[in-house]
Amino acid sequence: MRLFSGGPRIGLAPRLALQILLVVLTIVAVERASRMLVPIPDVIFMDREWLASTVADARSRLVDALPVAHAAEVGDLPASDLLTYGLTDRPPAEPEHEPAKIAGFKRTLAAALPPGTPIRVAARGLHGDVGRSFHTIAVVVTGIPARMVDVLQNDDEGTVIVSTGLEIAVGLGDGAWLTVGTRDDRSILMPLLRNLIPPVFGIAIILLISYRGSRVLLRPLQQLAVAAERLGRERSIVPIPEMTIPEYKAIADSFAEMQRRLKRFVDERTQMLAAISHDLNTPLTRLRLLAEELDDPRQRAQVQADIDEMKLMIRSSLAFARDDGQEAHVVVDLASLLISLCDTTSDAGQPAEYRGPDHATLPCRPVAIRRAFANLVDNGCKYGDRVVVELRDAPEAVEVAISDRGPGIPEAEVERAFAPFQRLESSRNPATGGTGLGLTIARDIVHGHGGDLTLANGAPSGLVVTVRLPKPSAAPGA
Template sequence: MTATAGDAVRPYRPRGGFLGIKRILPRTLFGRSLLIIVTPVVLAQAVATWIFYDRHWDSMSRRLAFGVAGDIAMVVELLEDDPTAEERERTLALAARTTDLIVTLETGKRLATETTRSRGMVAETLRQAMIERVRRPFTINTELVEDWYEIRVEIPAGVVSVMSPEKRLFSPTTYIFLLWMVGSALVLFAIAIIFMRNQIRPIRRLAIAADGFGKGRDVANFKLEGASEVRQAAAAFLVMRERIQRQISQRTEMLAGVSHDLRTPLTRMKLALDMLGENPEVEELKDDVAEMEAMIEGYLAFARGEGAEAVQPTDLTRLLNEVVNGARREGADVQLAAEEQLTLPLRPSATRRCLANLIANARRHADRIWVEASRMAGAIEITVDDDGPGIPERNREDVFKPFFRLDSSRNRATGGSGLGLTIARDVVRGHGGDITLSDSPHGGLRVRLRLPL
């Protein structure tokens, strides 16, 4: 199975949209689904709140303010009509007993020129009511005592000081309404999150299964679940997986059969050539037969790279040490620098074959080889550098094609069968990674492998 790094599941990245709206939208299906649910609720509550403030709260505030202003106007009128101090005291006592207002008369005083010290919409509404109902000079002070409003009105006899409690000017239904709106929205939001998580979970499992299959890993315990559309997509994935696995199995069996059929006539040709004796023509034919055997073995190795070897947790550091030590025993000058405990799911035999091919390819064309392995963001990166002649940039993609060789001759001493890099890339992509070529800082070729964790 061949899977490139581009086949891995990646988060969707919007390209931009009208006025850049797509840039601020959630990128996950879960976030967008919640947005679809929450947006109408928020808009409905915003409209309801606007109507409430525009109608109920405004009307209620005006009625309460005009009620207080009306009581003050009545007290002021009575005080102006009372000629004696006894009658004024009786009026003040009546006001305190029937209006919940604390009214005092400061005889002989006049209002100061200071401006009204009041703030808020309630004070502004009360000011409008005082202008319409009292129609006398007045001031409003909301900073004298907490939860109380001081209203001072000037009359010919002096200044009438009125202390009104805030409860006469403000209705708590505003807070009750807002708490009800916010509380119900939070409850609905929590319910929506629970239901959306249950609906998104099968889609996430399908994405994880597809990503794991693309990395050559076994997808265990995957079952159909979720909505009918999600089940349909999951069923299509299972059918696709079976078809790919069946195609790989058929190809491997076909190549094994071809190998068996070709080896028999090649063996007869080798026996016949041995009986002909030694001469230049016979040696050339022996080289051709050996070349054919090498090509068959290389092609079988290429097919085995996508075989049915199980993926298992593998210590990549240990595997690299084994491959490098094997190359050193064959006379290669290889230096290894790898982090400890680089463990990830791999096909050990296929990965060993991939690394061995890369080192053998570097050894064939260079004197020294440097191998490094380190953990990167979400992946492990392996680099194989050499001090050889390198590969021209125009040919760096061609060398991954099966049987492509920069050396066009058929001399096996100057090049292999042309499948080494092909097998290496096939193995790496079978694990969901990729392999690239570039210039090495040592003057030769750098092969970079990236294996996802």
């Protein structure tokens, strides 16, 4: 299967064409091999004149022994390795359209019988594929040929009868009929194998080749899907394995170039925000020194409070601009992290309760994810008198719901709550309203892990923040 898994850089269309060609050639090879390994059905050659005279002789013997009582008289007929004899009162039905070959043979038979003798001839599988027959093949010809192929090639007059079951019935004159048929003592095992081997082996090989080829063709797409998922969770460039199919390689190259452009775009703006926030510290320091020289204590306190608020906003901006994408992903026990966070919050005098399993692991950036949940718990403590952190470990994702007993958020204000520097709390007190970056930073970190953060009002009051962090998919081919 190296044709599909490696080797030269063959395009997708040629690979599919070669796979189809390989399947067709395999089916033909299995068909030919089955015909060589499994013997064909037995063939009985009978001369037309000999068969007609044999039937006439058998009828004559029975008629001479009239009245015919039972089938015992059939046993007095000469034994034959080719034919079987029987008596019946129900001869084969007359066909609506009798083939010319059968009509010609009936004329030969009538010439050997007394005039007016009723004759019926039934030939099974006359026009079918006799090579797949479960029964002995009867061939009625004029003269015994040396080879079977000569029967078909030299049948210029269309008199050769090739049948999988020949039955002749002639009337005996007292309502009884003599039946003469070809002997068929062969087991059907070999014909059954001959008929079943090609389709069974053909289907098995088709499934095997199709499965192998499909895996090779789909593996690059699965690798691209995993890379796209990691790109949604990580800010670093995700490496893509080398691809040998030109069409897939073009997609992979375009995807890699897109990653580089996105990272450059984000890095430039992050560095710019960090530089602006850092440079603002110098003028703020000068302002604080000038504020110390104010004579009015109230004005001095107001100016210093404004400067402190601006510094808090700058520190929050630096945290927001920090390149968390450089932090490596490690497997973290998220349940233990949340339990520790709730204990720390409770020790600080703000009630926080954890509900959920004792352990729930997830690959993530531990410092960033702790900052996100700390911001959410801190927001809940500011606006509600009690915070409940509930974790649900599902097969596809980990969900964390953080609820409080505060006033909630109006539906129209939900999206605005995520905007940077937006404080829904009307006062400008940093102790209660913060800087307006807590939810923004939290959602940015959650989105960086490929997750989602939603807000909903609780019942009867309060706010429920739901964080959904998906678990990474299994690598293709694993």
